[in-house]
Amino acid sequence: MSTIPETQLHEQIKKNLEKSGYRFVGKYRHSAAKICEWTKKSLRGEGVCYKQKWYGIESHRCLQCTLSLFCMTRCIYCWRSFKAFIGEGVENPVDEPKDILNGLIEAQRSLLSGFGGNKMVDKKKFKEAQNPTNFAISLVGESIVYPKISDFIKEVHRIGGSTFLVTKGTSPDKLEKLEEEPTNLYISLCAPDKETFMKVDRPVVKDAWERQMKSLEIMNSFKNRKVIRITLVKGWNMKDPEKYAKLIEKANPDFIEPKAYMHLGESQSRLPRNAMPTMDDIREFAKKLSDASGYKYKDEFEPSRVVLLSKK
Secondary structure, eight states: OOOSOHHHHHHHHHHHHHHTTOEEESSSOOEEEOOOHHHHHHHTTSOOOHHHHHHOOOGGGEEEEESOOOOSBOOTTOOSOGGGOOBTBOOSSOOOHHHHHHHHHHHHHHHHGGGGGOTTSOHHHHHHHTSOOEEEEOSSSOGGGSTTHHHHHHHHHHTTOEEEEEEOSOOHHHHHTOSSOOSEEEEEOOOSSHHHHHHHTOBSSTTHHHHHHHHHHHHTTOOSEEEEEEEEOTTTTOOOHHHHHHHHHHHOOSEEEEEEOOOOGGGGGTSOGGGSOOHHHHHHHHHHHHHHHOOEEEEEEGGGTEEEEEOO
């Protein structure tokens, strides 16, 4: 057992994350930004993320962030180190939403500063990137547990930005209390039944599956753009499309994104490379899910091995 004080241990974890590209902001350092690979690629003229293709989000102006390092699951496919998931949520004292927003923008600018002298970088895009227009609240952990998440979303919308909030749905009480809907609400649904959920998502609370089911029902009441994301791992959860369809029916999302697990980061120590589906595997599963759910096979994006299924 470690004899290092918890606060000191947490700071060491944050320092390790900073070495991998994170920038923590605010007095209490529970929020962070990290440049997405698609942001870098867009600046260098090497393509854009599927979110730009499907939802109009400019990759070079997208800021990837988190407001909390806490997570209730230890998903087998997660590319992050579980050591990043610290604490038991974000409690008071916390940083104010406006301070976090300003800090994240400054962090993004700092992280991008080295791109200014790169001859491959589009100068117009680089200038635009200094003022992000989308905030992907999806970097790590469960940002929805940040007590002032609604006010943070309001702050982003106040400056004319859009928000993508990603959650596993393990905090339905927080989801239900959201006063400001994000532009896109994502629920990451990666198991067709409880047994698979326990093996793949590996929750740290006993009722996580029931919580996720409740979140799917709550999602149905949202008026914004709603997306169910399914990270598919070959040999683990790439099965029973009709069961997925029944669960998706609870949430009534606008879109479904069946996406391949990518054999990257820490997940390489948990899964073999052949657990990563090919694009053909994703197409085949997506077509079956389309037939089972009634959602139309709308588009695909091979670089990310993802398919878009649309309600309309």
